[in-house]
Amino acid sequence: MNVAFSAPDAAPAVAWREVAVRYPYADNLAVGPVSLEFRKGERLLILGPSGCGKSTLLGTVTGLVPATIPAEVGGEVATLGEPAASRSPAQWSSSVAQLFQDADQTLCGMTVGDEVAFALENRALAAGEIAVRVERALERVGIPANWRIRRTTSLSGGEKQVVALAAALAQEAELFIADEPTAHLSPQAAARLHAVIGEESRTSLVIDHRLDGLIDMIDRVAIIGRDGLLIAEGPPRDIFRIHGERLALEGIWRPLASDLDRLLHGIGIVLEPPPLTLAEIIAALDRLSPGDRSAAGTVIRHFLSDRIAEPVPPIGEALVTLDRAACAPLFAKPVLHDVTLQIRPGETIALLGHNGAGKSTLGATLAGLLRLRGGTRTGPAGGFAFQRPETQFTEASVRAELQSILGRSSIHVDSLLSAWRLEKVATQHPFELSQGQKRRLALAALTADKRWPFLVLDEPTAGLDAAASDEIASRIAKIASAGRAVIVITHDMDFALKTCSRGIVLHDGSLAADAPLRDILRDHQLLGKAGLYAPELLRLADWMETAPC
């Protein structure tokens, strides 16, 4: 890549010119050819369906692809005015801070303090300077001071992600790159990350699926399609207004406001400028004439009914009961005490709480996978979708994995492959799939298995595109209507609101609330205490209840 780009002071932060990447032994390109650039001080969001090559494109910025991850790279990549290949990936760390998709597997320090200091030590900064930067970064992400000496192995998946964020921030690099940084973050931690991305003069390159709270910080959006080619790029308001339909077809995430804007557009109500947040829509609706507002009200009611699960009264005998249970992860002390609850047929329950609150532990305990350290559990075992989908795979191909559930000769395997958009990778080994594809396969297998009276899905939407997330939501509704219960552990409040009617909040080692989800999400004191935020959608629902339309 012998590139001579424009003068450094006028140079783009990153420029890809006809970049195409092919991994060894792969028939198709992983991404590209793509030509795209963004300026210093800009915040670029790359969107696309899972497996379209977004992470690969990010890997080319510091030369990790192909220097560390072998691949054939065509075209030219320039970072901060220099060819990406002019420095080693390690040398780029002084200018580029990277936050990876799976922080769980990328920690290299023994304690939280070591982890955050690692990149600064590599740059041979003075110990005093490192101490100041570490302190600053920990404070910015809200990590308490006493965590500094905590072993990183003792942290939950979400807590590790927060530490990884602090480590990236401590670098105070010119360019900040984040690959699905909020996938496992609690709403409070995600909001902190969004605030960081939104800081003035920060140059950020982000891939993320959780757009609400982030999108209004973004200057430009680039959309990559299933074929790895650039569909469109530009300011988010224009992109979502012009290409919203295509994005929906491609299964790419859009802000909720853009989806509602598209519906309003359909009945002739054109809001200007194109809204990115529901707060902007509410402000625009207040300015409409009574006639338009009435028409908009009909559309909004339909919009809300698709996105807010109706409360379901509990019916039948309890499927599973915990009575004064003390729940502990494997080989560890109890993290939850005195938990008493019942799960009934047909219920859909969101299990909420901040990172490390004990959600996965309670979920696995409910499914009968973890032994209690106190109290009692009664009821049959349930199905459990693990946070790391690889854990569940036992077969040598995607098709075989589904056949192991449905039977070798089942005619439903093809329809299942197609419903979860896995038909193109049916012959591949499950470990070869992208993270999103792995999660789709794990959920396809679990939800197809009819043996379980209830299912526990641990962060089912992490890393998934909009189409897969919608697919899971519709499956959850079908499973519940068939009389089985579903417990969803999630940080995605919109998804929780869409799929669940009951909420359980964990805080401070016990149940902080067990009530209808809508009531929980309106209890701001509780939400604040548990590090949660009410979804924007509820503001729109509240507006509908008070507005004359």
Added chain:
Amino acid sequence: MLSALHPLPKLIVCLVWLAASIAVFDPRFQAGIIALAALTLIFIERRSPLLVLALMVPFALFGFGFLTTATLFREESDFATRMAAETPFGSPAFSAGIVLFLRAIACGMVSAVFVLTTEPGRFIKALMANWRLSPRIGYALFSALHLVPDLASEAQQIRLARAMKKGRAPRRIPGPLETASLVVPLLAFAIRRANRAAIAMEARGLGAGPARTIVGAPRSGRAEAFFVVAAFAILAMLFIATSGVRRAW
């Protein structure tokens, strides 16, 4: 208390004690080392006596091999039997076996004192800061230390997932077939994880330049000097005392 000391002086002391344990062929000396190590763990480090006894079990089993070899196969332990000829255990072969048996436990207990009083992270940092261990190797060790509990946890998760798929609770201890079936997925997990850790370290600048700061490396001071002098003095006194006992015998 020993945990607060710089790991490297502690390592040197332990190595010298190990060397002494190997060089001095006297059961009283070995027994003295075992007793001192155990007392250190129980009274200074506040470890449970049961834990200390349990720690001795694998070394005792190992040492028992020496004992039986020395007793049953005298020809192969000629040197040992000659060295142990004047010991109070009657048969020279049995005496030699006892010394070898106690030596295995003594070496194990000295090692246990080091391991139980040394935080691995501090030790690796000390090696990087004082003995010029390459950061690439140091952080590979850090990563390996992370991997051990993660592999155990991953193995359990896979077992749980498989048990769930089969519709029956997992056995407490996996059978040989189940263990064998875990090898490939765990190997894949370890390779994938090592690969990601390597990528993350490179992206965060490991090996970017020749110089590197090490934050929080342990520092040595008077306490370490006192510890080294005291440890060598105790060792010397033990040697003299047990030699004297031997002469008196």
